[in-house]
Amino acid sequence: MYDAPLTRREAAVDDVKISARDVQVFYGDNHAIKDVDVDIQDKTVTAFIGPSGCGKSTFLRCLNRMNDTIDICRVEGRITIDGDDIYDKRVDPVQLRAKVGMVFQKPNPFPKSIYDNVAYGPKIHGMAKNKAELDEIVERALRRGAIWDEVKDRLHAPGTGLSGGQQQRLCIARAVATEPEVLLMDEPCSALDPIATAQVEELIDELRQTYSVVIVTHSMQQAARVSQKTAFFHLGHLVEFGETGQIFTNPEDKRTESYITGRIG
Amino acid sequence: MSDASLAPAASPRARRSLMETDAHTAKRNAAEKRFRLYGVAAICAGLFFLVVLLTSILGNGLSAFQQTFITTQVFLDPAKLDKAGNRDPDDIRKVSTFGYTPLIQNAVFEEVTSRNIETPLDSAKDMKALISASAAAQVRDFVIANPDRIGETVEFRILAASRVDGYLKDRVFREDVARDKNIDAEHLDLTDALVSAGVIAKQFNTSFIFGSDASESRAESAGLGVSMLGSFFMMLVVLVLALPIGVAASIYLEEFAPQNRFTDLIEVNISNLAAVPSIVFGILGLAVFIQFAHLPQSAPIVGGLVLTLMTLPTIIISTRASLKSVPPSIRDAALGVGASKMQAVFHHVLPLAMPGILTGTIIGLAQALGETAPLLLIGMVGYIATNYPDGFVSGFMDPNSAMPAQIYEWAKRADPAYYERAWGGIIILLVFLLTMNLIAILLRRRFERRW
Ligand SMILES: Nc1ncnc2c1ncn2[C@@H]1O[C@H](COP(=O)(O)OP(=O)(O)OP(=O)(O)O)[C@@H](O)[C@H]1O
Numbered sequence A: 001m002y003d004a005p006l007t008r009r010e011a012a013v014d015d016v017k018i019s020a021r022d023v024q025v026f027y028g029d030n031h032a033i034k035d036v037d038v039d040i041q042d043k044t045v046t047a048f049i050g051p052s053g054c055g056k057s058t059f060l061r062c063l064n065r066m067n068d069t070i071d072i073c074r075v076e077g078r079i080t081i082d083g084d085d086i087y088d089k090r091v092d093p094v095q096l097r098a099k100v101g102m103v104f105q106k107p108n109p110f111p112k113s114i115y116d117n118v119a120y121g122p123k124i125h126g127m128a129k130n131k132a133e134l135d136e137i138v139e140r141a142l143r144r145g146a147i148w149d150e151v152k153d154r155l156h157a158p159g160t161g162l163s164g165g166q167q168q169r170l171c172i173a174r175a176v177a178t179e180p181e182v183l184l185m186d187e188p189c190s191a192l193d194p195i196a197t198a199q200v201e202e203l204i205d206e207l208r209q210t211y212s213v214v215i216v217t218h219s220m221q222q223a224a225r226v227s228q229k230t231a232f233f234h235l236g237h238l239v240e241f242g243e244t245g246q247i248f249t250n251p252e253d254k255r256t257e258s259y260i261t262g263r264i265g
Numbered sequence B: 001m002s003d004a005s006l007a008p009a010a011s012p013r014a015r016r017s018l019m020e021t022d023a024h025t026a027k028r029n030a031a032e033k034r035f036r037l038y039g040v041a042a043i044c045a046g047l048f049f050l051v052v053l054l055t056s057i058l059g060n061g062l063s064a065f066q067q068t069f070i071t072t073q074v075f076l077d078p079a080k081l082d083k084a085g086n087r088d089p090d091d092i093r094k095v096s097t098f099g100y101t102p103l104i105q106n107a108v109f110e111e112v113t114s115r116n117i118e119t120p121l122d123s124a125k126d127m128k129a130l131i132s133a134s135a136a137a138q139v140r141d142f143v144i145a146n147p148d149r150i151g152e153t154v155e156f157r158i159l160a161a162s163r164v165d166g167y168l169k170d171r172v173f174r175e176d177v178a179r180d181k182n183i184d185a186e187h188l189d190l191t192d193a194l195v196s197a198g199v200i201a202k203q204f205n206t207s208f209i210f211g212s213d214a215s216e217s218r219a220e221s222a223g224l225g226v227s228m229l230g231s232f233f234m235m236l237v238v239l240v241l242a243l244p245i246g247v248a249a250s251i252y253l254e255e256f257a258p259q260n261r262f263t264d265l266i267e268v269n270i271s272n273l274a275a276v277p278s279i280v281f282g283i284l285g286l287a288v289f290i291q292f293a294h295l296p297q298s299a300p301i302v303g304g305l306v307l308t309l310m311t312l313p314t315i316i317i318s319t320r321a322s323l324k325s326v327p328p329s330i331r332d333a334a335l336g337v338g339a340s341k342m343q344a345v346f347h348h349v350l351p352l353a354m355p356g357i358l359t360g361t362i363i364g365l366a367q368a369l370g371e372t373a374p375l376l377l378i379g380m381v382g383y384i385a386t387n388y389p390d391g392f393v394s395g396f397m398d399p400n401s402a403m404p405a406q407i408y409e410w411a412k413r414a415d416p417a418y419y420e421r422a423w424g425g426i427i428i429l430l431v432f433l434l435t436m437n438l439i440a441i442l443l444r445r446r447f448e449r450r451w
């Protein structure tokens, strides 16, 4: 899979899952995201790359309205998921976040058992009718998080007692346990060693079968390895968006080219 | 920026062996050594004062837990106590303590004569100076409770008079009694004789811990029990009001309230309230709860309300601090899996903040328990409480005192016997405070979790 030539990789399906039009984000007076238009496809991995502070995380957090928790943050424009405007008054952000899961840059398991970490989401969404069903959901999620084999004997040990890489995979399992349709990952591998990184990347590739995945990364290689589409952000602008292969081999914009070749950043 | 500026300039530090200390390092090390010495000195000074404090408290106060008693056989004379002879409780009640005093004096005099103790005091009336004024009430209460025992001779352990107690505790000296109209040298001789006969003895005084306060002239029978109850009912009010209000307010302010001028203002004011002198809360309570709301004076409910006002800022500040210390990543994690804000707070943040909240609350309660000044203004000092409140409601509504106020009251009284009781009361108060702090530590250990 990974060694397929970049140019031959394509998105599996063409239908648009998330569509953003003319998005502006302000932190107080700081205009952090400017005029961003982007279409994120279903069953596709989309990578956001760009220098530090260019607004990748900010934009990612717009997609599940995590920015609502920041008082000074203001979002303008239109973001739709399956055609529904997520900033519409009728949309409950809590419902949205069940549909759009998120994995954070730093692994942040709850200070509870491994089992409870994964079971928490399904529990509050009423996804299981009884303990057996919940057990099943937890096992499936942990398997998809590629961590089942390591933790199956100590499901009731604290999640915070795992290694960094295991914690991050636990967080991924926790995110997929609620069966989201979109998975947002903000630098999920920044705290991981190469082996754990490879595991997570493999996992992302599997998740692509069912989800639309958006990943923020500082590693060009990672973006090239896991994504089908790449968006390059610079100073709050979406400079270039297209097929990963094309962005990495033949960027249209000079800024993209300099960033990829390591001249800005 | 040119690369040249980054190249190492000619080294300003001469090359030296690591084995020799240069002047700069020696100076630094000396400064560090001095600082450590200051620290040790400061701790020693603190420890010294702690030891002085504890020894003086224990030295002055422990004797309050011992009291001098006279063991004597009292003949419950039917001719005096039940003239009609029909054991009618109403008739028996009509006999006041004055009727009992001669019986007790006779009994003590009998102890003296039966042992052939030589003394110039040759009448039962002369025994008065040895016997506490509260003894008559003690015997009377017994008779009213057991009317059928009238006519029998019953053994009583009655309180000795305060001067006798003081003599046994080295508070009253022979040299001083010439100026004392309550007791004289003959009585002290008699006391010595009765002590060696085993009639008068110091014993552990439970009624100091559980009993009620007594009037100025009966220091020997004063106890802290009723004011302890007063404190207990006040703490109940504080706990029931301050904990939920304080925690709810802090959760709202910390997790839900928008960050704006108004909430900033509230925040500043809460911090300021924590620094307001407690007597200000007292006068506020007087104005609001007593003069405006017409709640009863001197009642634990009012005291509790005033102390609630005083404790709230402490609880709010410590709760907010412990909520703040929960890493935001935990909130993000909960929101990220689709928990509502309230679920995130109640399922994840609050349990992690719990040890801090509980510690803050207990420390707030301990503060309130030791507070005296506001109670002065709402009349919770003075000789009010002579009896236990009967029942829960009267515990809140009846006039009462509180432990620190009672101690203050005792310390104010003229009789030196009360001085000892004030120190003893402080020991009890400290035991309560230490227990509360211990509970705070245990809870903290119990709930503490890593994340
Ligand atoms: N909570 C916040 N409050 C105020 N300004 C913020 C906040 N978060 C981000 N910003 C600002 O928004 C801009 C974009 O930040 P963002 O975190 O999205 O960058 P990023 O591309 O994710 O950077 P990095 O790669 O370093 O994570 C920055 O200028 C930053 O200062």
Ligand SMILES: [Mg+2]
Pocket (backbone or CB within 6 Å): A056, A057, A058, A186
């Ligand atoms: Mg970021």
